[in-house]
Amino acid sequence: MLKTKAGRFIFQLAAFLLAMGFVSLILLATGASPLEAYKNMLAGSVGSMRKFAEVLVSFVPLLLVTAGLLITFSAGLWNIGVEGQIVLGAIGSVWVLRQFVDSAMPPAMVILLSILSGMVFGAVWASLAGMLKTFGGVNEIFGGLGLNFVSTALTLYLIFGPWKREGVASMSGTEPLPDVFSLPQISDLRISPYALAMALVAVAIVYFILQGTYFGLKIKAVGRNIRAAYLLGIPTWQYSLYSFLICGALAGVAGALQVTAVYHRLIPSISSGYGYLGLMVAMLVNYQAVWAAPVALFFAALNIGSIQLPILMKLDSSLSGVLQGVLVLFVLLTEGVRQRFVKKA
Amino acid sequence: MNQETLLVGLAGVFAAAAPIIFAVMGETLSERAGVINLSMNGTILLTAMSGFAVAYTTNSLILGFLAGLLIGALVALVVAFASITLKQSQVAIGFVLALTCRDLAYFLGSPFMGVNGPRLQAAPIPGLSAIPVLGPLFFRQEVITYVSFFAIFIAWLWLYRTRPGLMLQGIGEKPAAAYVRGANVNLMRYVYTVIGGAFIGLAGPAYSLGVRAGWMGTISGLDGIGWIALSITIFGGWNPVRAAFGAYLFAFLQWLGLVLQPVLTQVPSQVLQVAPFPLMILTLLLVNIGNAEWVERTLAAMPESARKFTAKLLRAMRASPPAALGVPFERD
Numbered sequence: 036m037l038k039t040k041a042g043r044f045i046f047q048l049a050a051f052l053l054a055m056g057f058v059s060l061i062l063l064a065t066g067a068s069p070l071e072a073y074k075n076m077l078a079g080s081v082g083s084m085r086k087f088a089e090v091l092v093s094f095v096p097l098l099l100v101t102a103g104l105l106i107t108f109s110a111g112l113w114n115i116g117v118e119g120q121i122v123l124g125a126i127g128s129v130w131v132l133r134q135f136v137d138s139a140m141p142p143a144m145v146i147l148l149s150i151l152s153g154m155v156f157g158a159v160w161a162s163l164a165g166m167l168k169t170f171g172g173v174n175e176i177f178g179g180l181g182l183n184f185v186s187t188a189l190t191l192y193l194i195f196g197p198w199k200r201e202g203v204a205s206m207s208g209t210e211p212l213p214d215v216f217s218l219p220q221i222s223d224l225r226i227s228p229y230a231l232a233m234a235l236v237a238v239a240i241v242y243f244i245l246q247g248t249y250f251g252l253k254i255k256a257v258g259r260n261i262r263a264a265y266l267l268g269i270p271t272w273q274y275s276l277y278s279f280l281i282c283g284a285l286a287g288v289a290g291a292l293q294v295t296a297v298y299h300r301l302i303p304s305i306s307s308g309y310g311y312l313g314l315m316v317a318m319l320v321n322y323q324a325v326w327a328a329p330v331a332l333f334f335a336a337l338n339i340g341s342i343q344l345p346i347l348m349k350l351d352s353s354l355s356g357v358l359q360g361v362l363v364l365f366v367l368l369t370e371g372v373r374q375r376f377v378k379k380a
Numbered sequence: 381m382n383q384e385t386l387l388v389g390l391a392g393v394f395a396a397a398a399p400i401i402f403a404v405m406g407e408t409l410s411e412r413a414g415v416i417n418l419s420m421n422g423t424i425l426l427t428a429m430s431g432f433a434v435a436y437t438t439n440s441l442i443l444g445f446l447a448g449l450l451i452g453a454l455v456a457l458v459v460a461f462a463s464i465t466l467k468q469s470q471v472a473i474g475f476v477l478a479l480t481c482r483d484l485a486y487f488l489g490s491p492f493m494g495v496n497g498p499r500l501q502a503a504p505i506p507g508l509s510a511i512p513v514l515g516p517l518f519f520r521q522e523v524i525t526y527v528s529f530f531a532i533f534i535a536w537l538w539l540y541r542t543r544p545g546l547m548l549q550g551i552g553e554k555p556a557a558a559y560v561r562g563a564n565v566n567l568m569r570y571v572y573t574v575i576g577g578a579f580i581g582l583a584g585p586a587y588s589l590g591v592r593a594g595w596m597g598t599i600s601g602l603d604g605i606g607w608i609a610l611s612i613t614i615f616g617g618w619n620p621v622r623a624a625f626g627a628y629l630f631a632f633l634q635w636l637g638l639v640l641q642p643v644l645t646q647v648p649s650q651v652l653q654v655a656p657f658p659l660m661i662l663t664l665l666l667v668n669i670g671n672a673e674w675v676e677r678t679l680a681a682m683p684e685s686a687r688k689f690t691a692k693l694l695r696a697m698r699a700s701p702p703a704a705l706g707v708p709f710e711r712d
Contacts, residue, residue, distance in 0.1 A: 065488065113471055167661070172668035176418075176471070177614060180607045181664065184657035192647075311479055318472055351597075353486035360480025364458075367473055371466025 038377055046373045050365040057365070058358050067350055075347050076340030076355070086339065088224035092297060093309075094335040095226075095234045096121065096289035100313030101320075101327045102238040103285030108322045109245055110278035111258030116164040116179025118310030119186035120157040120283045124290025125305040126186075126193065127156025129209065132216050132294070133198070142215040149216075150291040157287015158280045160186065165279030169272040175279075183310075190303055198301065208302035218296040227296040234292075235328070237285055242324035244281075254278055286310065312338075315363050321370075334359055387516045389635060395521055397631035398528035399424070399586035403609035404616060404623045405535045406579025410456070412539065412618055413572035414552045414704045415463060418474025420580055421606025422481025423455045427584025428602055429489035432595045435585070436497035444498075445524075445585045452581015453574045455481060460573040464566050467708050482603065492595045499593035500524060524586050531579065535620035548572060552618075552702030555709040565709045583609070611660050615667060617699025626663075633659065670698035 059069035080090050100117055107114040114120075131149040138145075160182065167178035198209045218227040245251040256264040257274045265271045293305050316334055320326035341355035403420055410417045417423075427448035435444025455477055462473040500522040508519040518529075539545040548568070550558035555565045587602055588595055612630060616623025669675055675694070679687055 061484075061488070113475075115475075167665060170672060170674065171665045172671040173661075173664050174614075174668075177611050177664055178661060181611065181657055181661035184604065184607075185661070188657065314475065315479065318476070351487045351490040353483040356483030357480060357487050360476055360483060363476045364473070364480060367468050367476065368462060368466065371462060371468045375466060 043373070046369045047366060050369040051362065053369070054358070054362040054365045057361050058354075061357065062350075062354075065350070067348055072344065072348060072350060072354065075344060076337065078340075079343045080336035080340035085224060088221070088226040090332070090336045090339045091226040091231060093338050094332050095230045095296070096293055096307075096309045097313055097316065097335055098234040098328060098331040099237050099285050099289040099292070100309050101316045101331050102234075102241040102324070103282035104313050104317040105241050105245065105322060105324050105327065106254065106278045107282045108317055109251070109258045110254045110275055111261065112168075112275060112278060113176050113314075114161070114164065114179060114279065114282050115176050115311075115314065116161065116182045117282060117286050117313060118306050118308070119179070119183040120160045120286035121290040121293070121306035121310050122183075122186040122190055123160040124153035124157035124287030125294050125301060126190065126290075127287060128153035128291035128294040129198070129212070129301045130156075132212050136213060146216060146218060146295050149295060150288060153287040153291025153294070154284045155287065157285070157290060158283040161279040161283020161286070162276060165276045168279075169275055187303070190301060190305065194301060194303060206303055208298070208300045211300045212294075214299075216295065217299055218292070220296075225297070227292075230292045230296040233288060237288070238324060238327050241281075241285075241327075245324055250277075312359070315359055319363050319366055387513065389639065390632075391517050391520065393628065393631045393635050394518065395525050396591050396635070397627045398522075398525045399583040399591065400605065400609050400612065400627040400630065401528040401531060401624055402586060403580045403583040403606065404612050404627050405531050405620060406452070406576040406581075406583075407609060407613040408576075408616065408618055408620055408623055409535065409539075409548075409579065410573045410576030411613065411705055412548055412552045412702055413569045413576075414555065414702060414707065414709070415460060415569055415573045415576075416470045416474060416706055417456055417459050417573060417576060417580065418471055418610070419455050419459055419477035419481060419606075420474075420609055421604065422478040422485070423452050423577065423580050424583045424587070424606045424609075425485040425600075425602055426455070426481040427451050427581045428588040428600065429485040429492065429584070429595050431585030432497055432588035433489065433492045435589055436492060436495065439498060441498055441500060441589055444589050445582065448581040448583075448585035449578045450581065452584070453578040456573045456577020456580070457570075459577070460570045464569055464573075464708065470706050478606065486597055489595050489597060493597045494594070497594060498589070500590045522590055524582075524590050527582075528586070532620055532624045539620060549702075552704055555704050555707075559709070569709070608657075608660070611664060614699065614701075615660070615663050617667065618702060619699075622699075630660070666697045667699045670694035671700060 062069040062072055079086060081087050100121065104114060104117060107117075128149040131152040132145065135145040135148075164175050164179045164182055167173040168175045171178075194206075194209055200208075200210050218229050220227050245255065253264070253269050254274055254277070256267070256269055257271050257278075261271050264274075289309065290305065293307075294301065298305065312334060313331075316327065316331050320330050337355040337358055341352040344350040344352050344354060403424060407417060407420060430451055431444040431448035434447040435441050438444075458477060459470065459473055462468045463470040502520055503523050503526075504520040505526075509515045511519070537545075539548065547558060547561075547563050550561070551563060551565055551568050551572075559565050583605075584602075587605075588600075592600065592602070608630065609627075612626040613623055615626040679691055679694075682690065
């Protein structure tokens with residue numbers, strides 16, 4: 036029973052209930068009503084079309100990053116550097132847009148170029164972590180973390196240095212780019228259908244790569260057992276690098292879209308923690324691409340739903356992070372318990 | 381800069397490094413036993429918040445530090461349970477805890493944000509503090525800084541000069557051999573992970589009741605410290621003394637960034653504050669590159685004289701992790 040799909044599902048349901056129960060206890064301990072908090076979060080995320088559009092705005096980068104991470108996870112790599120890869124994507128995008136501010140190029144062309152540039156910047160940044168790993172023997176977690184800090188430094192340098200706002204440089208970011216460089220939005224909602232489409236296409240491509248191609252099979256072979264893959268003649272270090280490049284490219288697109296569809300300038304926290312959140316989503320879906328979109332949507336809804344909590348209930352909006360984290364934690368723990376039972380049975 | 385301000389600045393480096401010392405010693409012990417505690421970044425934030433909150437409500441600094449100790453140990457217990465008993469990925473569980481504990485700290489800490497609470501005062505050691513140069517450098521610190529000096533010594537002594545310490549090295553290197561010699565590998569891993577977690581749990585209050593007194597939520601500037609401490613652990617090659625050197629080097633570089641700021645006016649101050657990170661990557665590269673396969677091949681192709689020198693240089697910098705780090709132990 037424990038090995039069947041139904042068995043797994045029961046354990047996942049239990050994890051969900053345990054997580055909700057645990058967070059409810061925390062809320063009770065702070066003297067807040069859990070029910071009211073959840074109700075406010077629900078209303079804050081799907082209560083109106085405008086709010087749901089905000090959820091989608093947050094869903095786009097999260098899904099892109101998760102899609103990329105599914106590839107690196109399949110190759111057995113912990114690409115924590117994904118956060119910096121988003122940042123570099125944004126920098127690459129702003130850099131191109133700045134070149135064409137007063138040019139005769141059609142804006143649509145410029146935007147496309149800037150997204151491509153973001154893609155390349157993200158991939159190059161990811162390849163640094165990849166090369167540190169394959170040629171330098173530096174674990175990708177530590178190389179990636181270091182590169183994340185460097186990318187933050189680079190952003191700050193650009194904002195306070197060469198790209199600073201006319202007159203006063205400030206944490207609010209660089210000079211906003213001209214309006215023509217914004218991706219078109221649906222009427223007065225903030226969501227761009229193009230951005231949404233790109234994210235959905237990306238996850239579909241990743242699903243196809245992993246399920247339907249020889250290339251994906253090799254990546255998975257490297258992830259399962261790098262020694263065996265090597266003995267079978269797969270150039271393992273190349274496949275590790277490929278997976279870094281793909282993940283970095285997708286994270287770079289996420290960064291470029293944060294610029295062209297959301298902020299229209301470079302800001303210090305342009306990646307907004309989507310990289311780390313994407314790692315959590317990938318873990319929660321057990322590295323299966325099919326579930327990436329629904330779970331990413333759920334996490335995005337939690338993010339947006341918690342924004343109003345400080346005003347409505349004097350609760351810190353980090354509640355969404357607590358909920359997401361506790362949920363993944365309990366899923367990992369119950370999965371461990373299930374495997375233990377399976378082994379004993 | 382006169383001698384007086386230089387000494388005060390350098391003494392400040394030892395104080396600023398104290399929390400990192402606790403975190404790095406804790407992580408070193410834990411990893412020596414074979415368990416990576418990746419939750420450190422969250423644990424430091426959570427213990428900083430709770431240590432401050434407890435000290436504020438009870439008006440007792442000691443209780444604040446005890447709270448940090450306890451919570452650090454508890455988080456480590458979750459890591460140990462999930463990875464040793466349930467055999468889940470140490471990296472996964474640690475990473476999730478790193479994020480969750482961070483957000484939990486922000487969520488639970490919001491009532492304590494910006495309030496004025498108790499903090500440690502400098503406790504000069506009578507007699508010793510009067511020694512020229514050494515006095516102001518080492519003996520006019522806060523109590524917790526003295527404890528951090530002591531922690532390095534204890535960790536080194538335990539690891540290299542005691543029998544259980546020798547066993548600890550074995551548990552991380554060759555668990556099967558340690559098992560044959562009568563060690564209960566998994567129990568010992570539990571014990572060292574939890575003790576390591578308690579050490580890490582001291583880092584939080586060392587900030588919030590010491591060098592960076594108070595709780596400021598997301599602008600506390602503590603987010604990221606745990607990841608740095610993790611890199612320093614590797615830089616330290618799982619050796620407490622070398623790790624302590626790394627922690628002091630890091631604190632020194634950050635201080636240098638502050639001092640150089642008025643001189644290097646064309647570089648934005650935010651950049652100088654993160655300057656140690658690229659250096660950290662570089663050192664990680666230097667520490668690890670000796671382990672790479674192509675380096676060995678290149679070395680073999682080098683002329684005799686150059687090879688000897690390069691190999692010696694690489695070996696001096698090199699650090700290899702405990703062989704069984706992250707690998708679950710099973711008896712069969």
